Amino acid sequence: EVQLVQSGAEVKKPGESLRISCKGSGYIFSNYWIGWVRQMPGKGLEWMGNIYPGDSDTTYGPSFEGQVTFSADKSINTAYLQWSSLRASDTAMYFCGRLIAPTGIGSDYYFDSWGQGVLVTVSS
Amino acid sequence: QSVLTQPPSASGTPGQRVTISCSGSSSNIGRNFVYWYQQLPGAAPKVLIYRNDQRPSGVPDRFSGSKSGTAASLAISGLRSEDEADYYCAAWDDGLYVFGIGTKVTVL
Numbered sequence: 001e002v003q004l005v006q007s008g009a010e011v012k013k014p015g016e017s018l019r020i021s022c023k024g025s026g027y028i029f030s031n032y033w034i035g036w037v038r039q040m041p042g043k044g045l046e047w048m049g050n051i052y053p054g055d056s057d058t059t060y061g062p063s064f065e066g067q068v069t070f071s072a073d074k075s076i077n078t079a080y081l082q083w084s085s086l087r088a089s090d091t092a093m094y095f096c097g098r099l100i101a102p103t104g105i106g107s108d109y110y111f112d113s114w115g116q117g118v119l120v121t122v123s124s
Numbered sequence: 125q126s127v128l129t130q131p132p133s134a135s136g137t138p139g140q141r142v143t144i145s146c147s148g149s150s151s152n153i154g155r156n157f158v159y160w161y162q163q164l165p166g167a168a169p170k171v172l173i174y175r176n177d178q179r180p181s182g183v184p185d186r187f188s189g190s191k192s193g194t195a196a197s198l199a200i201s202g203l204r205s206e207d208e209a210d211y212y213c214a215a216w217d218d219g220l221y222v223f224g225i226g227t228k229v230t231v232l
Binding site for chain 1: 175215226
C-alpha cells in the first residue's frame with residue numbers, strides 16, 4: 001500500500017526557519033515525483049511545485065520560486081519542504097502528494113496519493 | 125485567482141444529480157487532461173477523476189467526468205450526505221499544475 005506520512009504540526013515565529021518532511025512507503029520512492037500543495041486557512045489548493053527524488057530535479061510554481069526549497073533524501077524515502085525565514089503569510093496546511101502518469105506523458109501526471117498534511121502556524 | 129473557474133458552491137438533496145463546471149483556456153484544459161479531486165472536511169484531497177473521465181478503482185460510478193474544448197464538468201448522481209465536500213478541478217498549464225478555486229457541495 002502506498003503511504004505518505006508527513007511530520008507533525010509546527011508553531012513558529014516570523015523570521016524562523018523550518019523544514020517539514022514527507023516519508024513515502026509501499027513503492028519505489030526514487031521513481032515518482034513528489035508534489036507540494038499549500039492550503040491557506042479557509043482557501044483552496046495551490047500547487048507549489050514538484051521534486052523527483054531520483055535526481056532531485058525540481059520545478060517550482062511561480063508564486064513559490066525563491067520562497068521555499070524542495071529537497072529529498074532517497075536513502076530514507078523522504079522529501080522535504082523548507083523555509084529559511086518564515087512569514088505570517090506562510091500560515092497554512094501543507095500537503096505532499098505522489099504524482100503518477102499512466103502513459104508517461106507530461107500532462108498525464110496527477111496526484112494519486114497524499115500525505116495527511118502539516119499545519120504550519122507562524123505567529124509572533 | 126485561479127486560471128480555472130469553478131462555481132463557489134453547489135447543492136442538492138439526497139438522490140439528486142449535481143454538476144460542477146470548470147472553465148479554462150487553450151493552454152490548460154484545451155490541450156491537457158482534466159483531473160478532479162474531492163476534499164472532505166479536515167482531510168487530504170483524494171483523486172476522483174483522472175484523464176478527463178477515468179475513475180480510479182474504489183471511486184463509485186456515481187462520479188463521472190467529461191470535457192469539451194476548454195471546459196470540463198464533474199457530475200455526481202444519486203447525491204449522498206457523504207458527498208458533502210469541496211471539489212477541485214485541475215490541469216497542467218505550460219508545465220505548471222493549476223487547481224480551480226474549488227466548489228463546496230452541500231447536501232440539503
